[in-house]
Amino acid sequence: MSKGVLAITEQLDGVFRKVTYEALSEGRRIADQLGCDLTAVVLGSNVEIIAAELGKYGADRIIAADNPILDEYLTDTYTNVISDIIASENPAVIILGASMQGKDLSARLAARLNVSLAMDCVVIRIEDEKLIATRPIYGGKILADIAMDTKPVILAVRPNSMGITETDCAGDIEKYDANIGQTNLKFIEKTLDTTKIELTEADMVVSGGRGMGGADFSVLEELAEMFGGAVGASRSAVDEGWRPHADQVGQTGKVVSPNLYIACGISGAIQHLAGMSSSKIIVAVNKDPEAPIFLKADYGIVGDLFEIVPLITEEIRKIK
Amino acid sequence: MEIVVLLKQVPATESFVGIADDKVSVKTDDVKWVINPYDEFAVEEALRIKEAHGGSVTIVSVGRDKTAEAVRTALAMGADKGILIKDTISEKYDGLGIARILAAVLKDIPYDLIIAGQRAVDDDNFLVGTAVAEFLNIPNISLVIKEEIIDGRIRCHRTIEGGTVVIESSLPALITTQRGLNEPRYASLPGIMKAKRKPLDVKTLADIGLDVGQFETSGMHIVSLKFPPERKSGRIIEGESAQVKVSELLRALREEAKVI
Structure with missing residues (x-):
């Protein structure tokens, strides 16, 4: 019999990703509904020390595969080790964050185990003992409810969609002696900008569009910094070469759902709206009172963003 | 270098996609169909590798009659031949089902490198490319923004949150594309004329030794769609x-x- 919920955590250089806490919290909720344990899996080098904190987010047990070879994520080594753990744990549900690593890993795992995978789920519920996952399709234009029948199932949760709940659980750590298996991949190097907050995980996002008129996004960067948020861009701003591709918000870029989204000089094409409509509060600043973005915004200001945005930054500075 | 591109035809992102009366499928009667934007990057990258290293580019797709248009467009961009697995209910298969069909096609053709889009912009599954690699038992590197082929190996820059990782793999391998990899070319008029004479094999599931019914019952299905x-x-x-x-x-x- 399959039983239990297995949460696959993700850490980068000894720090867990925010979506890991979201996946654990959701995993705890599912485990409570199914009346079973939540087990967290941690892979990496020197991870035993950080693993201890996972009990705080609901893990009854923590399996720590501590191995220098697992220091950097590689699709095949991680898939090998995690499928071994799944084979011995035999969980009913596997949950993880749909980060870029989580997407790659969950897809390879689903194929290896031949089980259903709900990518980027935003809501998970149990109905008549069946798991139903809600996930956006067509870039968020439609929400699909998916029924999943395989044992186990894999749920990859979209960052910023599920709340983090702190529940004190035992969090007993068990060392796991991992068999790395065959690998064809080799890690060469990694470049990280640690000063930047990841768009998909940010609580506040300010984005610029064609109305920025050029590559100078400093007014938006100052506002984002004041909030501890991230700067995004519309497709046209990226196509103009003003911002890197990684900053693009929209159907062919990133989907974001922060508490506060401020769209500056963005008209509001359907593809952009798809990427940010799940934000809690949307503010639009645009010169053109007819811009479609105003139809989706909670608050709109018609005016010159280069005048309005610095004033917002100044007001926030006063509050803080 | 034998390069295979996995391609899907999808509604253009500017299209309005409605929900059909059955509430479990989408209405696509009025949409404009295009090559999935991430697969366009895959076609372009395949052509650039061919231009640098020689070889040929084969497009493989699963779909309906109209999907042939998307394959022809890729041929007009410069790909050498196409294989279309025609199946009238392929929309109902889940990602693993499609991946099994593609893997079955690939078992019969030579390849050194397979390039796929990171996801299709309709079902946003991020699954098929990676699953094909698993079924073929070859390595995959996803979300690639730069690649180099040196001495029979491929070195890729893969995007992660807040940065990039450089990973090397033996060949054959499968990579998936990320925005920023390249700027896809347009099909030229001579390219379009030439494409009409390029080989496009249209096959059925039975032709590649698969049972039509085996994909209909999968482990997951849509119970409802809503806006x-x-x-x-x-x-x-x-x-x-x-x-x-x-x-x-x-x-x-x-x-x-x-x-x-």
Whole structure:
């Protein structure tokens, strides 16, 4: 019999990703509904020390595969080790964050185990003992409810969609002696900008569009910094070469759902709206009172963003 | 270098996609069909590798009659031949089902490198490419923004949150594309003329030794589709000056929306 919920955590250089806490919290909720344990899996080098904190987010047990070879994520080594753990744990549900690593890993795992995978789920519920996952399709234009029948199932949760709940659980750590298996991949190097907050995980996002008129996004960067948020861009701003591709918000870029989204000089094409409509509060600043973005915004200001945005930054500075 | 591109035809992102009366499928009668944008990057990258290293580019797709148009477009861009697995209910298969069909096609053709889009912009599954690699038992590197082939190995820059990782793999391998990899070319008029004479094999599941019924029952199915809650247009903040408007916005964000 399959039983239990297995949460696959993700850490980068000894720090867990925010979506890991979201996946654990959701995993705890599912485990409570199914009346079973939540087990967290941690892979990496020197991870035993950080693993201890996972009990705080609901893990009854923590399996720590501590191995220098697992220091950097590689699709095949991680898939090998995690499928071994799944084979011995035999969980009913596997949950993880749909980060870029989580997407790659969950897809390879689903194929290896031949089980259903709900990518980027935003809501998970149990109905008549069946798991139903809600996930956006067509870039968020439609929400699909998916029924999943395989044992186990894999749920990859979209960052910023599920709340983090702190529940004190035992969090007993068990060392796991991992068999790395065959690998064809080799890690060469990694470049990280640690000063930047990841768009998909940010609580506040300010984005610029064609109305920025050029590559100078400093007014938006100052506002984002004041909030501890991230700067995004519309497709046209990226196509103009003003911002890197990684900053693009929209159907062919990133989907974001922060508490506060401020769209500056963005008209509001359907593809952009798809990427940010799940934000809690949307503010639009645009010169053109007819811009479609105003139809989706909670608050709109018609005016010159280069005048309005610095004033917002100044007001926030006063509050803080 | 034998390169295979996995290609899907999808509704253009500017299209409005409706929900059909059965509530479990989408209405696509009025949409414009295009090559999945991430697969366009895959075609372009395949052509550039061919131009640098020689070899040929084969397009493989699963779909209906109309999918042939997308394959022809890729041939017009410069790919050498196409294989279309024609199946009238392929929309009903899940990602693993499609991946099994593609893997079955690939078992019969030579390849050193397979390039796929990171996801299709219709079902947003991020699954098929990676699953094909698993079924073929070859390595995969996803979300690639740069690649180099050196001495029979491929070195890729893969995007992660906040940066990039450089990973090397033996060949054959499968990579998936990320925006930023390249700027896809347009099909030229001579390219379009030539494409008409390029080979396009249309096959059925039975032709590649698969049982038509085996994919219909999968482990997951859509129980309902709905539109996300409609965002009501809020209010335009009026005021005599920019300062007055901003002060009112901040008050509203603090007291009404409670987000600051």
